[in-house]
Amino acid sequence: MSLSTPTLDTARLRLRPFNDSDASALFALHSNAYVLRYWDSPPWSERLRAERFITACRQIAEAGTGTRLAVDRISDGAFIGWCSLTRWNPDYRSASMGYCLDDAAWGHGYATEAARALLQWAFDTLEMNRVQAETDTRNAASARVLEKLGFVREGTLREDCVVNGEVSDSWVYGLIRREWRPSLEPDLGR
Numbered sequence: 430m431s432l433s434t435p436t437l438d439t440a441r442l443r444l445r446p447f448n449d450s451d452a453s454a455l456f457a458l459h460s461n462a463y464v465l466r467y468w469d470s471p472p473w474s475e476r477l478r479a480e481r482f483i484t485a486c487r488q489i490a491e492a493g494t495g496t497r498l499a500v501d502r503i504s505d506g507a508f509i510g511w512c513s514l515t516r517w518n519p520d521y522r523s524a525s526m527g528y529c530l531d532d533a534a535w536g537h538g539y540a541t542e543a544a545r546a547l548l549q550w551a552f553d554t555l556e557m558n559r560v561q562a563e564t565d566t567r568n569a570a571s572a573r574v575l576e577k578l579g580f581v582r583e584g585t586l587r588e589d590c591v592v593n594g595e596v597s598d599s600w601v602y603g604l605i606r607r608e609w610r611p612s613l614e615p616d617l618g619r
Contacts, residue, residue, distance in 0.1 A: 432493045432517065434486075435554070437546045442539060444498040444512060444546055446490075447483045451499055454508040455479040457531075464532050467565035467597075469590045489515060495524060500543045502534070509534040512543040514551055514560070522558035522606075524551065528574075540574045548578065548604070549611050558606045565590070566598045580604045 437444040447455075456479035458464060462472045473479070486497040495515035502509050510530030517524040526547070530540050551557040562580060564571040572582070580602035590597045 432490050432496055434490045434496045434498065435550055437498070437550055438503070439542050439546045441503055442509075442543055442546070443501045443503055444543055445501065447486045447497065447499050447511075449480075449483060451508060452476065452479040452483060455482060455499075455511075458508075458510060458529060461532065464529070467568040467571070468529075469565075469592060469599075471593055493517070493519075498543075498547065500528075500530065500539070502539070509539060510543075512540075512547050514547060517555065519555075522556055524555075524557060524560055526560050526562045535570065540571075541577050544574065544578055545612065548609065552606055552609055552611075560604045562602045562604075563599045564602070566600055572600060572602075575602045578604065579608055579610055581608070 434446040435444070436446070453476070456473060456476045459473040459478065459482075465472045489495045489497065495513060495517045497511055497513035497515070499508060500510045500512055501507060510528065512526075512528040514524040514526055526544060528540050528544055548560060551560060562575055563586070564575065566585065576582075581604070582600050583603045584601045586599045586601060588596045589599050
C-alpha cells in the first residue's frame with residue numbers, strides 16, 4: 430500500500446516531496462560535520478548518497494512505510510532541510526519522526542514549525558495514535574523542539590550509537606494522540 434506524500438504549507442515553510450534537483454542542497458546539508466555532530470552516522474563524503482536518499486524517499490512512500498519531505502523557506506524558496514515520518518505501522522497507528530535542518534536555519538523555530546505541520550497531517554490524515562522520536566542526549570536544542578511539540582521523554586537508550594568511534598546515548602520521546610495540542614501560531618525561535 431503506497432502512502433501519498435503531501436505538500437504542506439505553514440506560515441513560513443513549505444514541506445514538499447523531494448525531487449532530483451534537491452540532490453546538491455541535500456548533499457551540502459548531510460556533508461556538514463557541524464550539522465551532523467549528534468547524528469547516528471558520519472557526514473556524507475560522496476554526492477551519490479544524496480541521490481540514493483531521494484530514491485529511498487520515493488521507495489518508503491511507495492512501500493507505505495513513511496514519508497520524507499523537503500523543507501523550503503517560503504520567503505526565498507531556499508531548501509533548509511527535511512522532516513520525516515518513517516516506520517509507519519497502520520495496524521498500531523504509529524510512526525517515528527525525524528528532522529534535519531541546516532545550521533543557518535537553527536534558532537528560528539523552523540524545526541518546530543515543520544514538525545508541527547507534519548504531525549498535524551499525521552494525526553488528521555493517518556489517524557496516528559503514537560509518534561516516537563529519538564535524539565542524542567547531548568542535543569539539547571532537538572530535545573527542546575520535541576518538548577515544545579508536546580513529546581514526553583520516555584527513557585534513555587544507553588550507548589545505542591557509535592559514530593567515528595564515539596559512543597553516545599539517545600533519549601526516546603513519545604507523543605500520543607490524546608496529548609497532541611496543535612498550535613496555529615508559528616514558533617519564531619522563542
